[in-house]
Amino acid sequence: MDKKRVDIAKSEADSRIKSAISRIPLLKNTTKIIPIDGGLTNMNLRIDTEENSYFMRLSEPGSEFLCIDRKNEKINTERAHIAGVGPELIAWLEEEKILLVRWLDAKTLHIEDFHSHPSIFDKITFAIRKLHLGPNFEGRFDFPALRKNYLSRALSSNYFIPEGYCEMESKIIALEKIIASNPELLVPCNNDLLAENFMDDGLKIWIIDYEYSGQNEASFEIGNLTSEISFSQTEIEMFCESYWGEKIPAKVYRAMAWSLIARYGWVMWASIQEFISPIQFDFRTWGLKKWHSVLEDMTNGHYENLLKNLKETN
Structure with missing residues (x-):
């Protein structure tokens, strides 16, 4: 900068x-x-x-x-x-x-809190469900459309795009099409649930930062959060069960699909930020970390298994 x-x-x-x-x-x-x-x-x-x-x-x-x-x-x-x-x-x-x-007199949560204290899952999902059951939000948060917008802007402005990124899009679109064929009910979502967007005052969990808020699927909210926290598959299963109140394999695979789609899309967010933001932050490294996690899932058999399971349970 x-x-x-x-x-x-x-x-x-x-x-x-x-x-x-x-x-x-x-x-x-x-x-x-x-x-x-x-x-x-x-x-x-x-x-x-x-x-x-x-x-x-x-x-x-x-x-x-x-x-x-x-x-x-x-x-x-x-x-x-x-x-x-x-x-x-x-x-x-x-x-x-x-x-x-x-101002909230509360502790800002961090990634370590989610991994070190899985008992916090129920408090987190209670807050998320409360948000989702609240008044409808203005706007529709359509992440597939948003990530395409980001990619188009990056291409037209000659921003940094990792090698192989565009060639990988067809696999992401395949997941998006399956999800779109059986949409969930839209609910008011934050759509940007980083660990730090949760605050614990000892009695309840607060959710902050509504920049990207809008009506969306609960499974995107869950999937995007699990990608930001880098949950293992076991943790994703536990978190989904906590949110939905029971074990539903279809919801787990849907959240996992959204996690992969989200990581792929936010890479271009980082590329745009690298060029427009006055904030001193290494956006490229942030974006490449997500990109490398996408590449790993695309090459270690995870994607093929996810695609198969998503089709079978959708």
Whole structure:
């Protein structure tokens, strides 16, 4: 990342923060502003006032290239709160694309929490089901269409594409066609459940970050999460049983298929981010890690077995 570009981005962000604070009455008595690391598409801050603490999200320029609908994000953040799993929306500055929610006094989860404490599965799936049973979200999150959009943009802009990536698409499309032939009921989904988008306050699990939220299949939500956490097949089976309340092989294979499709698609997200994001992060390495996991599944017999099982149980 070019240092001059980073310095300019930081200066512009500082100006946006000052402007936002001046326009939101609840932030009038701000006492402290604390940057929060970890955001891959936004600048995140904790804002402390004399009375309360808040979480501020500043969208980085160019996020529209990732097909993020900020209006839907605002609406769905409100609806996730109504569902009982999302933080309360405090303010939304549409023109500046700045979102402010109430601060959660809770522990951010990490990948290790899922592998070290499988007993947490039931708490996680309870929160996910609660979200899925809540008010419908604005927008339809169609991942096959989104990943094709990302690939088209990467090709037309000459962004980095791993060798063999385009040739592998036909295998991904084969999985997508089987899934589309017997669609699940659409439910309100977060669609970007990283480990860090769960927070545990000791009593309940909260789900944060609704940038990619929209109506979608529960099995995509599960499959995408299992890919982000790098679950083993046994862990996927346990997680699916926890969510659905019983062992359903068809749901396991569907989640596994979505996991592979998601990993393949997010590779192009990383390629776009590498060129448009002012955030200092190694997006290429992040994307290549996903790509290598896809290659492994495509060459070790996993894909053929998955395709067979998906066809038989769909």
